[in-house]
Amino acid sequence: MLSIKNLTASINGTPVLKGIDLEIKAGEIHAIMGPNGSGKSTLGKVLVGHPAYEVTGGEVLYEGRNLFELAADERARAGIFMGFQHPIEVPGVSNAAFLRLAYNKKAEAEGRDELDPLEFDDFIHEKIKLVSMKEEFLDRSLNEGFSGGEKKRNEILQMAVLEPKLAILDELDSGLDIDALRVLGDAVNKLQRPDRALLIITHFPRILETIQPQFVHVLSGGRILKSAGKELATELEDRGYDWVLEEAAAGGAR
Amino acid sequence: MTSTFNVVTSQEYKYGFVTDIEADSVAPGLSEDVIRFISAKKGEPDWLLEFRLKAYRHWLTMAEPEWAKVEYPKPDFQKIVYYSAPKPKKPQYASMDEVDPELRRTFEKLGVPIHEQEALAGVAVDVVFDSVSVTTTYREKLAAVGIIFCSFSEAVKSHPDLVKQYLGSVVPSSDNFYAALNSAVFTDGSFVFIPKGVACPMDLSTYFRINNKESGQFERTLIVAEEGASVSYLEGCTAPQFDTNQLHAAVVELVALDRASIKYSTVQNWYAGDKDGKGGIFNFVTKRGLCKGRASHISWTQVETGSAITWKYPSCVLLGDDSIGEFYSVALTNHKQQADTGTKMIHIGRNTKSTIVSKGISAGDSSNSYRGLVKVQPKAEGARNFSQCDSMLIGQSCSASTFPYIEVQNRSARVEHEATTSKIGEEQLLYFQQRGIPAEEAISMIINGFCKDVFRELPMEFAVEATRLLSLKLEGSVG
Numbered sequence: 001m002l003s004i005k006n007l008t009a010s011i012n013g014t015p016v017l018k019g020i021d022l023e024i025k026a027g028e029i030h031a032i033m034g035p036n037g038s039g040k041s042t043l044g045k046v047l048v049g050h051p052a053y054e055v056t057g058g059e060v061l062y063e064g065r066n067l068f069e070l071a072a073d074e075r076a077r078a079g080i081f082m083g084f085q086h087p088i089e090v091p092g093v094s095n096a097a098f099l100r101l102a103y104n105k106k107a108e109a110e111g112r113d114e115l116d117p118l119e120f121d122d123f124i125h126e127k128i129k130l131v132s133m134k135e136e137f138l139d140r141s142l143n144e145g146f147s148g149g150e151k152k153r154n155e156i157l158q159m160a161v162l163e164p165k166l167a168i169l170d171e172l173d174s175g176l177d178i179d180a181l182r183v184l185g186d187a188v189n190k191l192q193r194p195d196r197a198l199l200i201i202t203h204f205p206r207i208l209e210t211i212q213p214q215f216v217h218v219l220s221g222g223r224i225l226k227s228a229g230k231e232l233a234t235e236l237e238d239r240g241y242d243w244v245l246e247e248a249a250a251g252g253a254r
Numbered sequence: 255m256t257s258t259f260n261v262v263t264s265q266e267y268k269y270g271f272v273t274d275i276e277a278d279s280v281a282p283g284l285s286e287d288v289i290r291f292i293s294a295k296k297g298e299p300d301w302l303l304e305f306r307l308k309a310y311r312h313w314l315t316m317a318e319p320e321w322a323k324v325e326y327p328k329p330d331f332q333k334i335v336y337y338s339a340p341k342p343k344k345p346q347y348a349s350m351d352e353v354d355p356e357l358r359r360t361f362e363k364l365g366v367p368i369h370e371q372e373a374l375a376g377v378a379v380d381v382v383f384d385s386v387s388v389t390t391t392y393r394e395k396l397a398a399v400g401i402i403f404c405s406f407s408e409a410v411k412s413h414p415d416l417v418k419q420y421l422g423s424v425v426p427s428s429d430n431f432y433a434a435l436n437s438a439v440f441t442d443g444s445f446v447f448i449p450k451g452v453a454c455p456m457d458l459s460t461y462f463r464i465n466n467k468e469s470g471q472f473e474r475t476l477i478v479a480e481e482g483a484s485v486s487y488l489e490g491c492t493a494p495q496f497d498t499n500q501l502h503a504a505v506v507e508l509v510a511l512d513r514a515s516i517k518y519s520t521v522q523n524w525y526a527g528d529k530d531g532k533g534g535i536f537n538f539v540t541k542r543g544l545c546k547g548r549a550s551h552i553s554w555t556q557v558e559t560g561s562a563i564t565w566k567y568p569s570c571v572l573l574g575d576d577s578i579g580e581f582y583s584v585a586l587t588n589h590k591q592q593a594d595t596g597t598k599m600i601h602i603g604r605n606t607k608s609t610i611v612s613k614g615i616s617a618g619d620s621s622n623s624y625r626g627l628v629k630v631q632p633k634a635e636g637a638r639n640f641s642q643c644d645s646m647l648i649g650q651s652c653s654a655s656t657f658p659y660i661e662v663q664n665r666s667a668r669v670e671h672e673a674t675t676s677k678i679g680e681e682q683l684l685y686f687q688q689r690g691i692p693a694e695e696a697i698s699m700i701i702n703g704f705c706k707d708v709f710r711e712l713p714m715e716f717a718v719e720a721t722r723l724l725s726l727k728l729e730g731s732v733g
């Protein structure tokens with residue numbers, strides 16, 4: 001589904017990604033872990049087409065197409081979704097109106113029927129149940145004044161509305177209380193299908209107990225230093241990242 | 255939805271065409287003779303000619319105001335044409351079918367509903383082309399309930415007493431440089447009179463069009479709502495695209511008696527000049543409402559998108575006890591446009607209330623200033639004001655300024671002012687795009703959200719038009 005080869009990218013002339021290789025197939029769940037500032041969010045933003053990041057080399061194929069030939073909104077309509085680490089607030093734009101426009105853009109691109117406000121109302125009421133969100137959040141301005149956890153819940157609601165093929169979830173778990181973590185983790189699992197894939201960016205193994213990855217990658221200094229199975233997450237929690245860095249410096253891991 | 259996209263990407267000013275129509279114009283220049291000519295042309299009574307001449311003589315002693323944060327070459331008042339009327343000179347047509355087909359096509363192209371059968375949800379329209387009113391729709395229906403809605407020139411003829419009673423009663427002819435000029439040379443505009451106890455059954459609307467290259471447009475609008483009457487009035491405007499500047503100096507006076515309510519909405523889309531600031535309308539307008547009676551209510555809503563220079567402060571004089579003044583404004587500037595706009599709320603009566611909501615959007619190299627005065631006079635016991643002034647910046651080279659002036663002379667008054675500045679950044683835009691929403695629609699949605707408190711004051715069709723206009727004007731400004 002997604003094939004990243006030797007991807008390099010920089011921001012304001014400073015290289016942040018220094019050669020990323022990653023293969024994600026349909027049905028797979030991948031986790032990326034790594035120290036602060038190592039480039040995890042950057043990788044996600046480059047994949048979704050953030051204009052501030054300049055791709056300086058390498059290639060990314062999404063469903064066989066050159067990802068960089070698609071504009072950010074085209075990538076989204078083609079099924080790529082990113083749940084942001086810090087979702088932005090947009091005063092005056094109703095959450096429901098935003099969700100409906102996003103839904104209809106995708107429906108239109110896929111040749112499905114668009115939903116009018118009444119139809120969408122029914123549709124969204126099913127979706128908010130999935131993330132246990134209170135109805136009142138639909139009428140509020142998009143993310144405005146939402147708590148950190150509420151913003152994350154809203155991100156997963158958007159994911160549930162758009163049903164992406166590839167979802168990149170950047171620190172979904174940070175700022176979530178224990179119950180919310182379980183609810184959203186379950187919701188993400190329910191949305192996972194054999195023809196979809198997940199890329200989970202996190203610092204904590206806890207979320208990976210609910211959303212269980214087949215692959216865990218350590219990203220540090222703009223490179224993937226180590227890739228292994230799910231057990232790597234727990235090992236990292238116990239031992240930190242230093243040993244991975246040392247191993248990499250010794251040329252032991254790739 | 256591709257059609258929306260197409261509209262958005264055709265960023266040229268689509269009202270910039272010139273109608274090739276024979277006009278009856280006076281030679282450029284201003285003098286007492288020109289004023290006498292205009293007055294004679296319109297068959298005015300002596301008192302009105304005197305009003306004009308007095309204003310002119312006063313104007314000669316005045317200097318153009320310099321305090322606004324706008325820079326422009328001062329107009330040469332001797333180069334302006336002060337009277338231009340499409341031929342035939344018949345000042346008013348009984349029906350649109352009598353109107354020159356060329357002129358009719360112009361308004362069709364502009365989307366102005368001049369045929370009653372095509373009218374938007376029953377909006378009565380007065381159409382002003384350069385110096386004269388061309389047609390007014392739905393007159394009989396309105397007359398049946400005692401409402402007078404006609405061109406200003408016609409009102410002078412058919413209701414001289416009303417005009418004489420109220421003309422200049424809110425904006426004296428000596429009020430300011432441009433108001434004085436207007437009082438001397440005004441040519442046409444709309445007159446509205448809503449008698450006691452009548453709620454106007456439909457929105458009234460005037461559509462202004464400047465067509466002549468050298469002509470200035472000096473229209474005069476007077477709206478009077480008697481005791482317990484109410485009316486909603488809409489004003490729209492466009493102009494052709496010339497590389498020289500045209501002057502628009504209008505005066506609008508509103509009078510609300512006891513418990514009367516006047517809602518005045520404008521969507522201003524004069525030609526703004528090109529990307530480099532060549533051409534465009536100089537818009538120097540004096541708009542003021544007098545809440546004369548107890549518990550009267552005047553509300554201004556404006557969406558200012560055009561003009562090279564905007565100098566405009568729709569104001570309320572809250573004379574009657576318990577009267578209410580409101581000002582809701584969206585001012586958008588792009589490229590080299592400059593706007594200095596805001597309001598004045600003068601609290602004179604007791605328990606008077608005012609609300610100011612101003613949203614400034616600046617893009618390109620433009621400059622956008624809010625200038626507002628809240629004045630509470632000594633007798634205005636219990637006066638209240640709330641002001642909210644928000645600015646949004648798009649890009650790096652535009653500027654936004656806020657100049658709130660607050661003068662409170664009564665201790666029981668409460669005046670609150672809030673101001674914010676934000677930016678549509680790439681983060682916000684990316685968020686929308688990441689959800690599959692194209693940039694143009696994203697901008698439109700963000701701007702709409704920003705302007706929501708103002709747009710909800712507009713009648714439905716106007717709100718839709720305003721939304722569309724803002725997106726159009728901002729095309730290509732972000733990302």
Ligand SMILES: Nc1ncnc2c1ncn2[C@@H]1O[C@H](COP(=O)(O)OP(=O)(O)OP(=O)(O)O)[C@@H](O)[C@H]1O
Pocket residue numbers: 011012016034035036037038039040041042043052085
């Ligand atoms: N707009 C920017 N301007 C300058 N530097 C930036 C910008 N955005 C990111 N960076 C830098 O790029 C590097 C990678 O940042 P990124 O957000 O990808 O880290 P991360 O791995 O997601 O960290 P965290 O775990 O803290 O979320 C950091 O050093 C960061 O300071």
Ligand SMILES: [Mg+2]
Pocket residue numbers: 040041042085170
């Ligand atoms: Mg991050």
